[in-house]
Amino acid sequence: MLRRQFFPFIAFPLLAQAAARNLILVTVDGLRWQEVFNGIDPSLMGERAAHMENARALRDRLWRESPQQRREALMPIFWKQLAPQALILDTVRVTNGYKVSYPGYSEILTGRAQDDVIQGNAPKQQPTETVLEFIQRKLKLTKQQVAVFGSWAAFQWISESKPGSLFINAGYADSAATPSIAELSKRQHEILTEDDEARHDWFTFEMALDYLKNIQPRVLYIAFNETDEWAHQRRYNRVLQSAAYFDQCLAKLWSTIQSMPSYRDQTALVITSDHGRGGTLQDFSDHGSRVPGAERIWLAIAGPNKPAPWPEPKQRDIAGVILKMLGIDPTEYLPRT
Numbered sequence: 001m002l003r004r005q006f007f008p009f010i011a012f013p014l015l016a017q018a019a020a021r022n023l024i025l026v027t028v029d030g031l032r033w034q035e036v037f038n039g040i041d042p043s044l045m046g047e048r049a050a051h052m053e054n055a056r057a058l059r060d061r062l063w064r065e066s067p068q069q070r071r072e073a074l075m076p077i078f079w080k081q082l083a084p085q086a087l088i089l090d091t092v093r094v095t096n097g098y099k100v101s102y103p104g105y106s107e108i109l110t111g112r113a114q115d116d117v118i119q120g121n122a123p124k125q126q127p128t129e130t131v132l133e134f135i136q137r138k139l140k141l142t143k144q145q146v147a148v149f150g151s152w153a154a155f156q157w158i159s160e161s162k163p164g165s166l167f168i169n170a171g172y173a174d175s176a177a178t179p180s181i182a183e184l185s186k187r188q189h190e191i192l193t194e195d196d197e198a199r200h201d202w203f204t205f206e207m208a209l210d211y212l213k214n215i216q217p218r219v220l221y222i223a224f225n226e227t228d229e230w231a232h233q234r235r236y237n238r239v240l241q242s243a244a245y246f247d248q249c250l251a252k253l254w255s256t257i258q259s260m261p262s263y264r265d266q267t268a269l270v271i272t273s274d275h276g277r278g279g280t281l282q283d284f285s286d287h288g289s290r291v292p293g294a295e296r297i298w299l300a301i302a303g304p305n306k307p308a309p310w311p312e313p314k315q316r317d318i319a320g321v322i323l324k325m326l327g328i329d330p331t332e333y334l335p336r337t
Contacts, residue, residue, distance in 0.1 A: 019266035019327025020304040024146060024212075024253070025221040027108065028246050029101060029152070030228035032277050033241055033298040036078070037090050039070025041236075045292030047281055050236035061333075075132040075239065075247040079298070081254060086269075086302035092313045096277055097296035099287050101228070104315065105158050111319030111334045121154065126161045131319040133165050133335045135219055135326065142258040143167050144177075147217045150206035151225035159221065167217075172199050180210045193229070201226045201242070203258055206248045212313060216262060231277060268325040272318060295316070302327075307328060318324045 034041055044050045050060065064070045072079045095136040096103040096113035102121045109112050109130040118128050129137075147164045148159045150193045153171025160166050169175045174185040186201040201224045209221045224246055230238035250271070257263045276296040277287045287294035297315060301307065305325045310317070320330035 001289065002034055002256075015103075018304055020325045021218070021266040022263055023219045023268045023270070023322060023326060024257070025108075025219075025322070026224070026250075026253070026269070026271045028224040028227055028243075028271070028273055030231055030275055030277055031239075031246070031273050032279075032293075033090050033296060035071075035074060035240070037071055038067040038297050039064065039072070039074045039286075040240060044236045044284060045279060047236070049281060050234060050284070052237055053140060055237040058240060059105055062240065068161070074243055076195075077243065077247045077254070078326050082250065082300065082302060084270075086300050087309060089299045089309065089313050092297045092299045092315055092317075094297060094315045096315075097289055098258070099275045099291065101152070101274050101291050102154060102158055103296075105155075105223075107315045108272065108274070108318050109159065113316060113318050118329070123139065123154065123157060125157045125163065127269045129161050131322055131333060132221065133160055133162065133220060135323070137166065138328060138332070139326075140202055140219065141218055144215055145217045146219040147211055147215070147278045148210075148221045148223070149211065149220075150223035151198050151201050151204040152223065155223055175207070178210055178214045180214075181207050184210075195229065201245065203247075204295040205252075209252060212253075212256060212263075213260070216240060216260070222253075231285050236284070258333065260281050266304065268305070269301070269324060270318065270325075271300040272315075 045059050051084050060278055062070065064073055081230055094104060094107065096107050097115045098120055100121055103118045106126060106278045107119045109132060111131065112127045114128065121221045133148055143165065144167050148155055148166055148168045148170065149195065152171035159168055169178035172188055176182040184203055184207050188199050191200060193200055207220065208220065212220055226242040227239055232241055276294045278284050278291045279293045283291055301321060304324060307321055307324065309315065320334055323330045323333060
C-alpha cells in the first residue's frame with residue numbers, strides 16, 4: 001500500500017479579508033535565504049573559487065555595510081515594494097528527506113513529503129493530485145485557466161498527476177497559445193543554455209507574462225531555474241545576477257497584476273524556493289540530504305486573505321496556505337491528521 005505523509009492540519013490565522021480570486025505561484029530554484037535576506041555574501045564576494053575575482057564592479061554595486069542595505073541593493077523590488085505588504089518568512093523547513101528539486105517542488109504542490117515514491121530528480125509522473133489540479137477541479141476551471149511555465153523540462157511531470165490536465169509549457173517545449181508565445185518558442189531554440197533540459201529564464205518569464213496578459217488564467221505558476229544552474233557551477237557572480245534579474249521580473253509581474261482589473265487586489269502571490277544550499281565557500285554550490293542548510297528555505301506571501309505568521313513553518317504548509325487564501329478549506333485536499 002502506498003504510504004503518503006500528510007502534514008498536520010494547521011489553523012492558519014488569517015487577516016479579515018475576502019478570499020483571493022486568482023493565484024500566482026512563483027518559485028526560484030535553490031536561491032538561498034542568505035542572499036534574499038542578507039544580500040551579497042561577504043564570505044563569497046571576494047573568492048576566486050566563486051568566480052568573483054573579476055567581479056569588482058558587481059561587488060561595488062551590491063556591497064553595503066548592513067545586511068538590510070545589501071538585500072535592498074540586490075533585490076530592491078522584493079524588499080521595497082513587496083515586503084511592506086507581504087508576510088515574509090526566512091526560516092521555512094523542508095520536510096522531504098532528499099533536499100533536491102523534484103521532491104521540493106512536489107512538497108510545495110502536494111502539501112506532503114513523498115519520500116517513498118519521489119526519490120530524487122528522476123523523470124516520473126507526479127503520483128498525487130497536485131494542489132493546482134485540485135483547484136482546477138474544485139473551481140471547475142478549464143485547462144487554459146491553470147497554467148504552468150517552467151524553465152526546467154521536469155515540470156511537465158511534476159505539476160500534474162494526470163497528463164494533459166493543465167496547460168504546461170516547460171523546458172524547450174513549443175506553444176502557440178498566443179502569437180508572441182509562438183515567436184518566443186522559435187527564438188528559444190536559437191539561444192540555448194548548456195542544459196538540454198532547461199531553457200533561459202527570460203523565455204519562461206516572457207511567455208508567462210504574455211499568457212497572463214492575454215489569456216488571464218485564474219492560476220499561474222512560474223518556475224525560474226538559473227539561480228540553481230549557476231550555483232552548481234560555482235559561479236557566484238552569475239547567481240547574484242540571476243537573483244537581480246528575478247527581482248526585475250517581480251517588478252514587471254507586480255505592475256502587470258496591479259494594472260489589470262481582474263487581478264488587482266484579487267490575487268494571491270506566493271513566492272518561494274524548492275530547497276536551500278550550503279552556507280560556506282565549500283558547499284554553497286551544493287544541496288541534498290547531506291548538506292547542512294539545504295533544509296532551510298524562505299517564503300513570501302502577499303494578497304487578499306494572507307495568513308499571519310504561524311509557528312514552525314514548513315514547505316509542506318504552502319499548499320494549505322494557497323487554498324486558504326482562495327477561500328477553500330484545506331482539509332478537502334489535505335485530510336486532518
